[in-house]
Amino acid sequence: MKRALHAEWTKARTVPGTGWLLLAVLTLTVLVSALAAGTADCTAAGCRQDVARTALTGIYVGQAVVAVLAVLTISGEYSSGMIRTTLTAVPRRHVVLTAKALVLTGLVLATGAVTVAGCLVTARLLVPISLTDGSVLRAAAGSVLYLALIALLSLGAATAVRDSAAAVAVVLGLLYALPLVAQLVTDQDWQRRLQRVEPMTAGLGVQATVDVGALPLPPWAGLGVLAAWAAAALLGGGLLLRGRDA
Template sequence: MRRHLHAEWTKLRTLPGTGRLLLTIVVLTAAVSVAASAVVSCTPAGCGYDPARILFFGVQVSQALVAVLAVTAISGEYGTGMIRLTLTAMPHRTGVLAAKAILLAVITLITGTAAVLAAALTARHLLLGNGFPAGMLDLMSGPNLRAAAGSVLYLTLIALLSLGVATAVRDSATAVGVVLGLLYLFPALILMISDAGWQRLLWQISPMNAGLAVQATTGLAALPLSPWAGLGVLAAWAAAALLGGGLLLRVRDA
């Protein structure tokens, strides 16, 4: 596994634009959270907003860049034909995919932590100025800490989901389209369907809706799933994608 990790790390860090993409994830997460914080306010009568969801709102946008990063980690090799050299040098295909998943998870954890921290620190000042109580914005409180850590894990699971999809479909554009479709199609369908039962079911199986429940710090009783259970739904999607991609990688020709 050490040889696999070294080889995959060399390829990942030498991909064109990887550094810029990671930096953009951090900047975009913070910028979108700041923009969201600038347009909400809390009155003496009540806030009506979950402050953690506002603080980490940028995750909903930057997840698309995380998906692009994960897709390019393997689909680029299919596009150039380098995958044949990779599998010739390291014929243990499951090990190749496992190494990619481990490195991608570590990089996303680090980048996601920086992004969430930047978003929290910059957006918090705006929310305080817009009337939100300091107690609601205590970043070390249990609910807010869970929302922050959960947002980082959310981005990491998005990366693993994207890697699995890209391994299965091979083509970069198709893989990104499938992942973004999975993320954004369910929320659109929920808005289009009037039946409450179907809305609840779609919410519960939606990778994005269920996964982002981990950011909730208010109104938890009204959620179709608890925060950690919602993140578990996304974890199941990621595991299924990696399993499917891994099986196809083993049985298909490079």
């Protein structure tokens, strides 16, 4: 495992696209969050919306870049043919996938922490938000974990389908198309059931700091739904990686 981790870390820091994508996550997320905070409806008496969630709006956009980064972590090797070299150097395929997942998770957690902090500090200049409030800290920590889980979900999907474009389409469809489908459902009970299993809707519930009881699931339970999606994707991708030719 140590050799596999070293190899994956070397790839991550020597491939030019990794740094640019991580920078894009940071820049795009903070920018969108700042724009959202700047348009918040707030007065001296307070705000009419969940300011913490507004301050973290950029996560909706930044997660797409995280998905692309995660997909390229393995699909890029399939497109270049380097996957054969990787699997020759480390024949145990589950070790390869585990090493990729660990390095990717570390990078996204570090970038996510800086990004979320940037969103909240920027928002503090525009809207009244307490950076020491327990619910705000939960929203912040949950958002960082959310990005890491999106990365693992995307890595699993890319391992399963191997093609970059197809994997990105699958992940973005799960994140952005499923909520639209739920909105088209007229039956309120069924709509709520769908919202409970959607990876984005359930997962981003962790950002809520007001009207938490109105969420389809409690904040941490919603993040658990996303974790289940990520685990299922990694398990499925790992089984396919193990059972077929490179």
